[in-house]
Amino acid sequence: MPDPGPEPVAPQGRGHLSVGFSAAACLAGIVASALLLVDYVRPAAVFCGGGGGCERLRSTTYAAVLGVPTPAFGLLGFCAVAVALCFSGPRARLVQLALAALGAVVATFLLAVQLRLSVFCRYCLVADIGCLVLLVGSVFRYRLGVDATFRFAVPTLGGSFVLAAAIPMGVGFTRPLPPPEAQGPVPELVKREIASAPPGVVTVIDFVDFECPFCRMTHEGFAPVLERHKGRVRVIRKQVPLTRIHPRSMDAALAACCGEKLGKGAEMAEALFSTPPDDLTREGCEKLATKLSLPPAEFRSCFDDPSTRARVDREIAEFKEAGGRGLPTIWIGAERFVGAQDPAHLEAAIRRASGG
Incomplete structure (x- = not known):
């Protein structure tokens, strides 16, 4: 069988841009999902209270799947893509693309839910739009055949992804719950x-x-x-x-x-x-x-x-x-x-x- 030869070399600018897009979308998605997970698990919201869209969406049937908070799946998905982003080779790029495509489908559905209900949560929007941006970056990474090849790429990306999840969750799960809100006259x-x-x-x-x-x-x-x-x-x-x-x-x-x-x-x-x-x-x-x-x-x-x-x-x-x-x-x-x-x-x- 003839040797297929080396993989095509992508133009450096576009190649690095696809990796950068993917990494930025992952970081934003991990942070947003971690913040949401804290609010969905704790008895009262820490980051996104005040009766806005976040609180209203937390009260819907879309807030959990089989008893598991929806943001937990988002956090797991973004972390899985982050792992694929840290690896090199065609298999890693294909895995990233497949995960990003699945995430984009779910994100599109959740965006449609918010639009149908006319209820919008800022952290949900960050996570959902992050999924769509991640798909774009993953497509370009796959087509151009590029990997994160800069110096100390894996420890830099890996450390950033870990901190993106650990800091919001550490702060959120240790912060005291907000006191009951101030109220006006008794009805x-x-x-x-x-x-x-x-x-x-x-x-x-x-x-x-x-x-x-x-x-x-x-x-x-x-x-x-x-x-x-x-x-x-x-x-x-x-x-x-x-x-x-x-x-x-x-x-x-x-x-x-x-x-x-x-x-x-x-x-x-x-x-x-x-x-x-x-x-x-x-x-x-x-x-x-x-x-x-x-x-x-x-x-x-x-x-x-x-x-x-x-x-x-x-x-x-x-x-x-x-x-x-x-x-x-x-x-x-x-x-x-x-x-x-x-x-x-x-x-x-x-x-x-x-x-x-």
């Missing part, structure tokens, strides 16, 4: 609920979407706190299903209202929080009602009753009138907490509200 709705509580009982108003991952995360930590203060707190759940991003949330909200109407509101809420989001369909909610020994006919009648939907619509309006802008939103007495919360903050608020 009239909250004042009325506080005034109607028995003496010595703390009112907790929980605006919730049962499909929201951060509502679920907060409930998991808050439930034991409420149990410890049982008898001294009164929990009022207001339904705010975000149907645009959580397609099963309305069925769950109706089920919660019916559970409450039939005398098992707390039990139904716990069951809804514990059920996988994909099972929060009407059929799934009816199964939960059966497990809770609720009369099937009465539950179905309540579920179909227009007044139940009217109640949900009314509570959505109350949420907006109270200045709500993110979920979960929890009022403990006159204090408001927005977004996923550290249970310690919530328990401290109960003590303050009770005067303890």
